[in-house]
Amino acid sequence: MSLAIPSGPAPTAARRQRPGVLPGFGISMGYAVLYLSLLVLVLVLVLVLVPLAALPIKSLELGWAGF
Numbered sequence: 633m634s635l636a637i638p639s640g641p642a643p644t645a646a647r648r649q650r651p652g653v654l655p656g657f658g659i660s661m662g663y664a665v666l667y668l669s670l671l672v673l674v675l676v677l678v679l680v681l682v683p684l685a686a687l688p689i690k691s692l693e694l695g696w697a698g699f
Contacts, residue, residue: 691698
């Protein structure tokens, strides 16, 4: 019994790439995700880091008598 080795590349089914229903959807989705991510980043900076940075400043204004 011998094994037959086919010569040449294996046959593949030709797939036609259909155009998307919404042209430009990929770039629009990427832009929207980037915009919303930057918006969340700015909100985190403003709502979390600014008050945390104010804590040492306020404590330095009080001095030892404030403690």
